[in-house]
Amino acid sequence: xxxxxxxxxxxxxxxxxxxxxxxxxxxxxxxxxxxxxxxxxxxxxxxxxxxxxxxxxxxxxxxxxxxxxxxxxxxxxxxxxxxxxxxxxxxxxxxxxxxxxxxxxxxxxxxxxxxxxxxxxxxxxxxxxxxxxxxxxxxxxxxxxxxxxxxxxxxxxxxxxxxxxxxxxxxxxxxxxxxxxxxxxxxxxxxxxxxxxxxxxxxxxxxxxxxxxxxxxxxxxxxxxxxxxxxxxxxxxxxxxxxxxxxxxxxxxxxxxxxxxxxxxxxxxxxxxxxxxxxxxxxxxxxxxxxxxxxxxxxxxxxxxxxxxxxxxxxxxxxxxxxxxxxxxxxxxxxxxxxxxxxxxxxxxxxxxxxxxxxxxxxxxxxxxxxxxxxxxxxxxxxxxxxxxxxxxxxxxxxxxxxxxxxxxxxxxxxxxxxxxxxxxxxxxxxxxxxxx
Amino acid sequence: xxxxxxxxxxxxxxxxxxxxxxxxxxxxxxxxxxxxxxxxxxxxxxxxxxxxxxxxxxxxxxxxxxxxxxxxxxxxxxxxxxxxxxxxxxxxxxxxxxxxxxxxxxxxxxxxxxxxxxxxxxxxxxxxxxxxxxxxxxxxxxxxxxxxxxxxxxxxxxxxxxxxxxxxxxxxxxxxxxxxxxxxxxxxxxxxxxxxxxxxxxxxxxxxxxxxxxxxxxxxxxxxxxxxxxxxxxxxxxxxxxxxxxxxxxxxxxxxxxxxxxxxxxxxxxxxxxxxxxxxxxxxxxxxx
Numbered sequence: 001x002x003x004x005x006x007x008x009x010x011x012x013x014x015x016x017x018x019x020x021x022x023x024x025x026x027x028x029x030x031x032x033x034x035x036x037x038x039x040x041x042x043x044x045x046x047x048x049x050x051x052x053x054x055x056x057x058x059x060x061x062x063x064x065x066x067x068x069x070x071x072x073x074x075x076x077x078x079x080x081x082x083x084x085x086x087x088x089x090x091x092x093x094x095x096x097x098x099x100x101x102x103x104x105x106x107x108x109x110x111x112x113x114x115x116x117x118x119x120x121x122x123x124x125x126x127x128x129x130x131x132x133x134x135x136x137x138x139x140x141x142x143x144x145x146x147x148x149x150x151x152x153x154x155x156x157x158x159x160x161x162x163x164x165x166x167x168x169x170x171x172x173x174x175x176x177x178x179x180x181x182x183x184x185x186x187x188x189x190x191x192x193x194x195x196x197x198x199x200x201x202x203x204x205x206x207x208x209x210x211x212x213x214x215x216x217x218x219x220x221x222x223x224x225x226x227x228x229x230x231x232x233x234x235x236x237x238x239x240x241x242x243x244x245x246x247x248x249x250x251x252x253x254x255x256x257x258x259x260x261x262x263x264x265x266x267x268x269x270x271x272x273x274x275x276x277x278x279x280x281x282x283x284x285x286x287x288x289x290x291x292x293x294x295x296x297x298x299x300x301x302x303x304x305x306x307x308x309x310x311x312x313x314x315x316x317x318x319x320x321x322x323x324x325x326x327x328x329x330x331x332x333x334x335x336x337x338x339x340x341x342x343x344x345x346x347x348x349x350x351x352x353x354x355x356x357x358x359x360x361x362x363x364x365x366x367x368x369x370x371x372x373x374x375x376x377x378x379x380x381x382x383x384x385x386x387x388x389x390x391x392x393x394x395x396x397x398x399x400x401x402x403x404x405x406x407x408x409x410x411x412x413x414x415x416x417x418x419x420x421x422x423x424x425x426x427x428x429x430x431x432x433x434x435x436x437x
Numbered sequence: 438x439x440x441x442x443x444x445x446x447x448x449x450x451x452x453x454x455x456x457x458x459x460x461x462x463x464x465x466x467x468x469x470x471x472x473x474x475x476x477x478x479x480x481x482x483x484x485x486x487x488x489x490x491x492x493x494x495x496x497x498x499x500x501x502x503x504x505x506x507x508x509x510x511x512x513x514x515x516x517x518x519x520x521x522x523x524x525x526x527x528x529x530x531x532x533x534x535x536x537x538x539x540x541x542x543x544x545x546x547x548x549x550x551x552x553x554x555x556x557x558x559x560x561x562x563x564x565x566x567x568x569x570x571x572x573x574x575x576x577x578x579x580x581x582x583x584x585x586x587x588x589x590x591x592x593x594x595x596x597x598x599x600x601x602x603x604x605x606x607x608x609x610x611x612x613x614x615x616x617x618x619x620x621x622x623x624x625x626x627x628x629x630x631x632x633x634x635x636x637x638x639x640x641x642x643x644x645x646x647x648x649x650x651x652x653x654x655x656x657x658x659x660x661x662x663x664x665x666x667x668x669x670x671x672x673x674x675x676x677x678x679x680x681x682x683x684x685x686x687x688x689x690x691x692x693x694x695x696x697x698x699x700x701x702x703x704x705x706x707x708x709x710x711x712x713x714x715x716x717x718x719x720x721x722x723x724x725x726x
Contacts, residue, residue: 008478009478009481009482010479010480010481010482012479034503035500036500038542041534041538041542042534042536044538047701053701057529059455060457060576061456104460108480109480137469141469142466148464156652156653160576170654266550266551268546268552
């Protein structure tokens with residue numbers, strides 16, 4: 001038996017793919033997450049109130065989602081309801097995270113695949129006009145930076161935010177700061193759209209070259225955003241069946257009744273499924289579940305996607321296009337929110353510590369993220385992190401197998417396989433630091 | 438058209454960490470036309486650190502045997518090694534797992550098929566290789582990254598976070614107890630210690646521009662001890678910070694003492710040499726940005 005091993009880059013964290021091949025047939029395709037730090041274990045005994053500062057360090061890419069999920073889990077346990085303003089600031093924080101993440105995935109992780117370059121900083125190697133390509137990297141970083149700026153404005157610190165607290169947020173956003181941010185975002189939105197248009201064209205060209213959009217078998221989809229408009233500071237999880245019918249709707253505390261979890265010997269991350277079926281989370285899941293995006297530009301892109309690919313759409317490379325649609329949405333939605341008053345008195349409500357159990361849900365860029373804590377004597381007795389990348393593990397491995405079957409024949413292994421493995425994994429934008437903690 | 442001089446090459450090695458340092462680095466865009474990024478798995482697909490690399494940034498702690506191998510291999514040929522972020526410098530947040538029950542959990546996982554062998558605890562990188570410059574912070578800001586790459590000596594920063602924070606210290610506002618970790622309205626412009634928060638900005642090295650304390654969150658000390666403490670043992674710091682609180686507040690000393698040993702300050706405390714193993718000499722302050 002031949003074992004092919006593919007190291008991975010341009011994803012968050014340390015992982016690799018192993019494929020076993022015999023007589024030109026793919027015997028197995030494994031996605032191996034190969035790092036672990038043990039957050040679940042070492043936070044036991046931590047004063048519960050300190051969790052919102054500790055858990056962002058699970059992941060520097062998804063830190064905002066962990067920060068907000070943590071605060072919500074504690075509020076749930078302590079039976080505290082944050083005021084409206086706090087919820088709005090948290091939504092802005094999550095939009096900032098979405099901009100940062102989707103811009104990173106689109107332009108830094110996956111755009112180089114479209115032209116066969118090793119990175120966006122090296123795209124001149126494969127393109128004729130180096131001057132314009134340098135320009136491309138700088139434009140992409142500028143779009144990405146708007147996400148970071150929004151996180152800083154709404155969250156205090158720029159990577160591991162600090163402003164969400166049990167009961168609310170430490171402060172609102174001053175009108176002059178909001179206005180400044182709004183102007184910058186309006187100026188950058190057109191750049192984001194331009195880059196996304198280029199990305200869409202490059203994706204079509206890539207499809208022409210490779211002849212596929214990847215694994216297009218039906219799957220179940222999981223997300224916690226709304227139907228009419230995406231909402232990331234969310235409260236309900238929904239599962240869509242392969243034919244577009246909604247299969248389940250449940251609050252975070254009931255996730256065990258709907259999702260099965262399986263540990264594997266070859267990865268520090270487990271995988272989940274829905275009634276034993278392949279489950280997909282992330283951008284394509286949200287867009288398959290939504291009727292509309294709720295902002296004009298993003299809705300136009302969504303219509304184009306639906307016209308070209310139908311709904312629910314299944315090919316995996318559409319995850320990438322959906323990320324672009326969400327990038328545009330996050331800009332538009334943040335601009336809307338920043339034009340409202342975000343600086344009035346009512347930023348938080350008081351709370352007192354008590355024993356209890358709580359669940360906190362947000363829609364992270366990679367899907368529904370749940371923090372589940374048990375508090376005893378003010379300390380964390382147990383903590384559980386339900387990570388969206390884990391929902392995608394089964395789907396990643398299925399798509400890897402599809403790629404393997406395409407490029408491995410009894411005559412030999414097509415060298416395109418290595419590139420296909422990269423494209424498959426990046427389409428799901430997995431986060432290994434989160435998946436293993 | 439004249440031939441452009443090749444840009445100096447730099448690389449980024451990620452060990453076990455959260456990638457927050459890398460995310461911060463790509464928030465700094467100024468390096469794009471000054472340096473050539475030759476290796477950084479998060480954003481570049483290349484197999485290894487090239488031999489002619491000038492600067493290697495290392496982030497993350499050493500958590501498993503692959504980390505040790507990758508660290509030694511990457512540092513073999515480069516001119517200059519910079520340890521970036523709290524994990525690479527002290528083991529970071531993962532050090533909270535340096536206790537028996539958690540060590541045993543790691544040991545139980547350490548023989549799994551296909552997977553790297555986990556070490557019982559997280560180690561700083563200078564336990565294995567020589568480091569030319571330390572860049573602490575969780576993560577260091579983009580401004581600090583640029584300074585580390587281009588001009589570490591010329592970077593102008595306050596000696597401590599307080600200097601960069603600018604909140605006023607008041608003589609007549611003396612809390613009797615620490616408020617919860619983070620509770621209620623934070624008054625603008627007034628020192629967080631005056632408001633009863635456990636803020637350690639008074640002994641944390643400056644350079645971050647006080648990005649947490651300005652919007653109202655107490656400093657948890659992620660930049661580590663200031664020059665005044667970095668070559669000393671943590672006990673000196675415990676006494677001093679206790680003094681700061683006794684001078685500025687009426688909070689009972691035992692309440693402060695208990696709070697100072699809490700996990701929220703782990704990023705800070707683990708940077709003291711006596712919290713790491715093996716009696717390594719303290720990190721010299723002229724090597725810390």
